[in-house]
Amino acid sequence: MRRATTGVILLLLVLAGCASSQRPEGLVERWLLSLNQGAAGTPDRYGGQAAVDAANAVLPDWRTRDPGALDRVQVGSAAPDRGAAVAQSVPFRIETMDGEVITGAAIVHPCPSGGGWCVEGAGTGGVESTSDWTWPAGAHGWAWVCAVLATVVLALIAVVIVSVVRKTAANPGSAAAT
Amino acid sequence: MSERDDRYRRKLLFLLSSATFFEGYDTFALPFVLSLVLVDLGASERAAGVVRAVTAIGTVVAFFLAARADRVGRKRLLLVTIVGYTIATAATAASPGLIWLTVAQFLAQVFLGAEWAVAITIVVEEFPREHRGRALGIVTSMNTLGAIFVGVLAAIGLQDLTSLGWRAFFLVGLVPLLLVARGRRSMFETERYEAVRGDDRSERLDHASLLEAWKPAYRATVLAVGLVTFFRFFVVSAGAFWWPYFAQQEVGMSVSLSGLYLAAAGLLGAAGFLVAGRMMDRFGRKPVFLVYMAGALVFGTWTFQVHDTGLMLPVLCAGIFFGLGSVAMTSAFSTEPFPTYVRSRAAAWCRNAFEVLGGVLGALTVGILGDHVSGPVGSIGDAMSLVTIAMLPAAMVVCWLFVPETNAEDMAAMDEAVLVG
Secondary structure, three states: OHHHHHHHHHHHHHHHHOOOOOOHHHHHHHHHHHHHHHHHOOHHHHOHHHHHHHHHHHOOOOOOOOOOOEEEEEEOOOEEOOOOOOOEEEEEEEEEOOOOEEEEEEEEEEOOOOOOEEEEEEEEOOOOOOOOOOOOOOOOHHHHHHHHHHHHHHHHHHHHHHHHHHHHHHOHHHHHHO | OOOOOHHHHHHHHHHHHHHHHHHHHHHHHHHHHHHHHHHHHOOOHHHHHHHHHHHHHHHHHHHHHHOOHHHHOHHHHHHHHHHHHHHHHHHHHOOOOHHHHHHHHHHHHHHHHHHHHHHHHHHHHHOOHHHHHHHHHHHHHHHHHHHHHHHHHHHOOHHHHOOOOOHHHHHHHHHHHHHHHHHHHHOOOOHHHHHHHOOHHHHHOOOOOHHHHHOHHHHHHHHHHHHHHHHHHHHHHHHHHHHHHHHHHHHOOOHHHHHHHHHHHHHHHOHHHHHHHHHHHHHOHHHHHHHHHHHHHHHHHHHOOOOOHHHHHHHHHHHHHHHHHOHHHHHHHOOOOOOHHHHHHHHHHHHHHHHHHHHHHHHHHHHHHHOOOOOOOOOHHHHHHHHHHHHHHHHHHHHHHHOOOOOOOOHHHHHHHHHHO
């Protein structure tokens, strides 16, 4: 049992280590969700003062809104920002509990400190998403093959373990000998 | 007329259903009022995460309490857990600060976890074999209805009806104490437990060791059932935890609509327990479990691939029907194959060790895989579908090959064999 738990934890750590580079869409989504915490929101975590300024441009009263005042926060696929070499533009759509809809785009660029994206600016109005506002990232084809292989491996491991335990339980002497 | 006639069993079913109802109720009460609690007690989201982690550990600790039912008796432990839970929930309502609330909710989870295990054991021991499945279906379905009841109370604005605010939700948890006051006198110790403990030959059996369920005669069955419950709950727990996030962030449903869908699907899905209970009495535990797992595989995978809000509701209902409904069979698997003197400890291993571990790792795995910023998959929906495909067939294979069919199991004959042997 302890070995199995250790194995699963190791597998999770390997998976975490295999994590792809950061997605700009995910960062913008978290930045927008932080505006849904009211005064407790921390948009500065996503790009310092520039991210706070961008938040003020999108929702000037985000600090005084009640937590949960934003009913929907959606982002579309990132695309290279016009005229910029590395910056990405991420479209977003916000719907408040009052029914107000705000669309816009956030500009993100690689953080100066390295390791991911930072929100550099944002503007509102007239933006449409090519993904129709459903989440744009997802599993590659190989991931589905891996899932099928994983079930075969898991079933085999489980069958072998239970078979061995059943055999040793039926012949306690052989278990003691081994 | 026998003391344990149909009327007594109906009363017993009501008492046990109340216990599992409040297990579901309490599990969802804190998440529902969390934002109010944080404001009232002046705590942060990070502190809320700690509260969640500590209370989850209570379900694991419940293992030690649940296992005591083989030593102190089912009736006594059930009453102790109900009283313990009501004291803990009253303490929660009276919380002056977050540490008090965390300790009270931890204790509530310890008592609730043990209460569930002993309730299932009582059903298996007190109902005739032709009605055991149906009774298990009813008792386990109450867990889901308890969870829905929290949503109903929130929808009618319980938090605003009195000056108590969020604390009113925990005062509702005092209701079981009234049931104990009634049940204490009219409830008997289970017939099987009394018969075994009253037999002189049971003196040589070990009624206390937690490892008794791992002795050679039961080891393979505990492991097989444990793995089945692990694989199943890995998926079911992750699905229940991540569906609201998936619906809101990846499908684009509003918070209110996703809440409405979850309540409606939960209500319809609760029928899955009742249908499972009737079917398992008629066709056996294993065939029905395999059908339910196949349904959960198809509709569970599909649920997390749907991006159309109109299609979501029927697919979600089917997913909940098969996914949650299958607990009626796993409850039978974890109790019926074992003789009375060790049954509660075997059930505690299967549920509080394997199942809880699967629940924790399932939600964690999907979160790591589907993290929107850095996850290898990058989508909670796809991560959830991948995990469903990876886990549920493994549960089906282990069940098919190693879990014994107990539909026609004669508990008295099984106990006699142990006492003689």
